[in-house]
Amino acid sequence: MTEAILSVSALSHKFGRRTVIDDISLKVEKGEFRAIIGPNGAGKTTFFNLLTGALACRHGEITFRNSRISNLSAHERCRLGVGRTFQISNVFPNATVAQNIQIPLLARERRNWQLLSRACRMLRDEAEELAGMVGLSASMNKVASALPYGDRRRLELAIALAWRPALLLLDEPACGVSLQERPALMNLVRSIVRDRGMTAILVEHDMDIVFSMADRISVLHRGQLIAEDAPERILKNKEVQDVYLGGRHDG
């Protein structure tokens, strides 16, 4: 049996009196491509925020590579190998593409506390390599806010990869990207994840993407994990069909 890289046990979270994550327990195996699906408001992004430390985890436990990370802050979890992209493109808007990638590289190498050396040439080769990997070689000196949206999503992916994460959380990476650009972007994601031997968790509404990429699928509904199985079995699951894929739609 393959080793679990991530274990979530009895995780719950409330916003005020509203429970948005309700007693979720799941395991993700090393090298797995897991998708999390569910209607809007099911708690997918909140679940990601709890995994990455963007939200404090008050109930339940998260274990990553056999270490308890529930009590760690976002930057500490990143240092342990948890990387993420955001639902809405989230880059450093005033920095160039090169700088956007150099900043996490400097953080990884613990060189961002250097005070009197110039940053612009530092780790430039690795930044160029990462930019090339996501197809942004020609835009290295462009300011991030001036990039087309699809390119910003690629840049975000490069930023997340700079730490060489063992677990990559992808929050709707194709969101806002044109239908024409989507296949290329998702093929890029798939090849990077496979080539680097990473484990990935994908939140996505585009079911073509989900069913073509995921090894296993977890389905959330109203903060609860209602199903977890291989894609072909999820398709046949009556409860999943009712709440999300077929019949009745919530949210």
Add this chain to the structure above:
Amino acid sequence: MNGVELQRQKYAGMRTSLERLSLPFVVAVLLVLPAFSGTALLLQVTSVLIFVLFACSLNLLVGTAGMVSMGHAAFFAIGGYTAGICARDMGMSFPVAVALGVLASTAAALLVGSLSTRLSHAYFIMLTLAFGQLIHALIWKWRALTGGDDGFVGLQPPPPLQSVEAYYWFTLAACLLCVVILWRITVSPFGVTLAAVRDNPSRASAIGINVYRFRLAAFVMSGAFSGIAGILQAFFSRGMFPDAANFSTSANALVAILLGGSQYFFGPIVGGMIFVIARNLIAEVTPYWPLILGLMICLIAVYRPDGLLRLVRGKAPGVGHD
């Protein structure tokens, strides 16, 4: 390439040449100034240099880190009063007094920063303002130590620096050194990371950056350089007065930053010079100079919110560049 584009490139080239020449030109003028000017002008320029250093130190926080401190004059005053008390009342040597002045402002910045840099913008502004006014009140009331509203007077720099010209050279050297260090910090990995924290703290945190520590470090560095400016001021004016810690001192530096442009490293330098010169010129014509200056600031805020440097430099550069 069309004519408009060629014209634009020509002007961009001219602008770059002008920028490259302007800094050596200003430094050259400052270097030859004592040979051609009288005492009054040297005193004026010395005070401008000190003010510019204070504005630059505050801009590390405002421009690079994106945190608007309303009480930074407290660190300016703590540096000046501490060095003054050490030199005049305790008989310590000038270098020791200076070192203790810097240490005191750094320690105070560490204390205030550790409490305030975790807070959101509005609460950060309120806490720094409260701390500044607290120090102002303390200086005002603690007459035995600070001289209260009579001021802390009778402070003398060491004999080699007692002439106006010698103190000018000392201030110029100290300010140039500090400004160069501040510039290096701005373009260093630390400065670039700080700008990233300013622009997108949630993203910065998700890529392994301890946002709080970076903000705190910027606050402490800014406080330390403000302390150096305060020490230079104390020995320049042969004493310190409670107004040094007042909100108006912090506000003047903020106005200088806004005038020049907080997103440019040279913004507070240009803004500081314009602010002091405009203040002195207008004050000669009318006692209501704050009114005219206020109007100028309103016009700049409305028509040039990026500061006056935007006119010659174009859009503010990306992080870590200037």
